[in-house]
Amino acid sequence: MAGSLTSGSTLFVFFLAVAAALSSWVGSEPPAQERQALLGFIQKVPHANRLRWNTSANASTCGWVGVTCDGTNSSVVELRLPAVGLVGPVPEGTIGGLSQLQVLSLRSNRLSGSVPSDFSNLTLLRSLYLQGNSFAGGFPPGLTQLTRLIRLDLSSNNFSGQIPFGVNNLTRLTRLFLQNNQFSGSLPSISAGGLTDFNVSNNRLNGSIPPSLAKFDASAFAGNLALCGGPLQACSPSFFPPPAPPPNPPSPNPPPKKSKKKGLSTGAIVAIAVGSALAAFLILFLLVLCIRRRGRPRSPKPPKNVGAAGPPRAAAAEAGTSSSKDDITGGSVEAERNKLVFLEGGVYSFDLEDLLRASAEVLGKGSVGTSYKAVLEEGTTVVVKRLKDVAASKKEFEGTMEVLGKVKHENVVPLRAFYYSKDEKLLVYDYMAAGSLSALLHGSRGSGRTPLDWENRLKIAIATGRGLAHLHAAGKVVHGNIKSSNVLLRPDHNACVSDFGLNPLFGTATPPNRVAGYRAPEVVETRRVTFQSDVYSFGVLLLELLTGKAPNQASLGEEGIDLPRWVQSVVREEWTAEVFDVELMRYQNIEEEMVQLLQIAMSCVAVAPDQRPPMVEVVRMMEEMNRGETDDGLRQSSDDPSKGSDGQTPPTESRTPPIGITP
Structure with a gap:
């Protein structure tokens, strides 16, 4: 009986211990330093109102939006905050304190500056998603120490400098995405044994592609001006090769063959004498023949092609061609x-x-x-x-x-x-020494950068609009390829459009304006550019100036919406202020003007072409914004902005008033 009681009490104590363990398991919480790291991050980084963490003492960290803990709720293992409106640099001593973190996703925000050095503390990290931000500086050196990384995505930022050889430390890496940055120099010889996805397109890389990376498609290396070898064209020592010479051109002065003897033989002398006599006789015969023909009466009827075979030399030189004599002899x-x-x-x-x-x-x-x-x-x-x-x-x-x-x-x-x-x-x-708007707006964002202020952005917008309006109204020319890299600048930020009117040279087989972010919806289908499609592209350019986002890098979320649709989605949720470039937030009393330009831009990107205002009207709306200055070159009170040196009047077009920002 006593033994039975002893056994029962032992079993009861065991169940009490299990219950206590379960109770402590369910009620556990990540360490205080991890909670403080998260709070420090969210308090120091501006973010959208939709991200609300309950920071009260009794609220569990593991219940916060984007935070995932392990099975025992004892540590944070995942932090996923994609497209939640995070703005500015990531502070040191925040996310780097989550030592048990395995997945970190901060993609599609507006984070800037360099990646914190204490990311090297995230030694258990397997997946890192930083794409679609404005991070700058060199390749983050701390990331080469994260030897458990399987996927690393730094695409669509402003990273620059060389890609380090230290990437080879990441022996478990299967996916590496570095496209749409400013990386330069040569590609290191990366061991690609485990890599299944790799992309370094649209950077500034040069030199030959290492054999270890040659297995990837050409699209993985596209957009690098000086990369060669592997899946791309073979490396050439010349960046600007001259036109190919005609095949096997005859040498004008072939080298004389060396004579084995110093003097001529008797037979050779006789042959030369006979040949000279025959040549003299032939010349005499031709001369007599010409004299007899000249004595014949001329026909009153001229040849059919008289004058067509011999244009004046001056006209030939102006047209870049040779004279008719050269055409006949082949010397042209x-x-x-x-x-x-x-x-x-x-x-x-x-x-x-x-x-x-x-x-x-x-x-x-x-x-x-x-x-x-x-x-x-x-x-x-x-x-x-x-x-x-x-x-x-x-x-x-x-x-x-x-x-x-x-x-x-x-x-x-x-x-x-x-x-x-x-x-x-x-x-x-x-040559325009100040470079392009694309380089000025997107190049080297981060510390030490002089941001493009609002005054100059508006000045560039109006100047570009005037140039485009002149092409349409006075030149009757469709630009066909409006984008920020085709807007070139003078030192005073006066803008000029380039690469205009070239689409007719390429036929219908080649889609115009291949940068997808700027293309009007109808151009994608018809491959035909019009004045209205130019207006759409200019509207996207205005949104680029306002948001600081490149249209081909502005995708938010997995669905990859374009810049106009993203702006509409943000405005629809009444987060209009989050549309504007964070670099503009430091300037005072410009909110009204930014909203006005945003309204003009959204009228330009209307889906239906007939709802877009003509360029002359777009310029007029920009100049009539609430600006009191008259000495900054932004207003033209009397002259039509579309008129060039010839003073032609633009054709009559229907004018569409600016529409509101509606989805």
């Missing part, structure tokens, strides 16, 4: 290769050989070709655009160039000259 082939056709109002004097001898630097690679900065021996600097995939005939090409060469406006980069051959099509423009 090489002469034509050395001819640049300078357009009306040109200020340069050089030929193709001078251009090919110039030192060349790659400026950018766009949808229609590659642009080079060429410095000639005489010191002149120009931009040479080398076109690709041109489908137009020579006549069509020259006709298009003639039209574009007549466009003159202070906010349009003038086309100075062109070159056409079977192998090469080149365009020559003025």
Whole structure:
């Protein structure tokens, strides 16, 4: 009986112990330092109102939005805060204190600055998602110490500098995404044994692709101006190769064969004498024949093609072609290769050989070709655009160039000259030393950066609009490729549009404006650009100036909405202030103007083309915003902004008033 009682009491004590353990398990809470790390992060980083954490003492950390704890609720293992409106730098001593963290997702916010060095403390981290922010600086060195990482996504930020060889420390890595940044230098030889996904497209990398990475598709390396080898074209020592020479050109002066004997033999002397006599007889015969023909009466009827075979030399030189004599003899082939056709109002004097001898630097690679900065021996600097995939005939090409060469406006980069051959099509423009709006707006965000202030953003918007309005109204030219990299700047931030009117050269097979973020909905389907599609692209450009987001990097969430739709979604939730670039938040008394420009931009990106205002009206709306200044060049009280030097009046178009911001 006593033994039975002893056994029963032992069993009771066991159940009490289990119950106590279960009670302590269910009621456990992450360590205080992890709670403080999370609170420090959310208190120091501005964020959207939708992210509300109950910070009361009795509230569980594991119940906060985006926070996931382990099975015992004893530590935070996942922090997922994608697209919740986080703004600014991530403070040191916050997230780096979550030592048990395995998954961290801060993607699609507006975080900036460098990645904190104490991220190196997250030694258990397996997945890190930082894409779609504005992080800057070099590749975060602390990340190369996270040897358990399986997936690392730093895409669509502003990271720069070289990709370190230390990435090889991440031996478990299967997915590495670094695209849409500013990384430069050569690619390190990364061991890709375990990598299944890899992307470094749209950076500034150069050199040859390491053999270890050559297994990936060309799309993984696209958009790097100087990468070669592997799945891309073979490496070449020249950035600006000259036009291909004609096959096997005959040597004009073949080297004489060496004679084995010092003197001529008797037989050779006799042969020369006989040959000379025959040649003299032949010349005499031809001379007599010509005299007899000249004595014959001429026919009163002229030949059918009289005058067509011999244009004046001056006209031939102006058109970049040779004389009729050269055409007959075949001597025009090489002469034509050395001819640049300078357009009306040109200020340069050089030929193709001078251009090919110039030192060349790659400026950018766009949808229609590659642009080079060429410095000639005489010191002149120009931009040479080398076109690709041109489908137009020579006549069509020259006709298009003639039209574009007549466009003159202070906010349009003038086309100075062109070159056409079977192998090469080149365009020559003025060089704009201040660079592009894209580089100024998105380049090197972070510490040490001078932000683009509101005054200059508005100045650039109006100047760009004036240039585009002139193309439409006075030049009757559809730009077809409006984007921030095609808006070039002078040192005073006066903007000019470039690369205009080139779409007719490429036919319908090549989609115009290949940067998807700027394309109007109807262009995606029809591949035909219009004045209305230009207005849409300009509206996206205005949104880019207002939000600080590049349209091809503005996707929020897994669905990947474009910039106009994202702006509409934020405004629909009444978070209008979160639309604007965080760099604009430091300026005072500009909210009203920003909202007005936002309304103009949203009217431009209307889905239906007939609901978009014409460019002349868009410029007028921007100039009539509530601005009192008259000496900053932002207003034109009397002159039509679309008028260029020729003073033409724009055609009559229906005007659409600015619409409200509606989804």
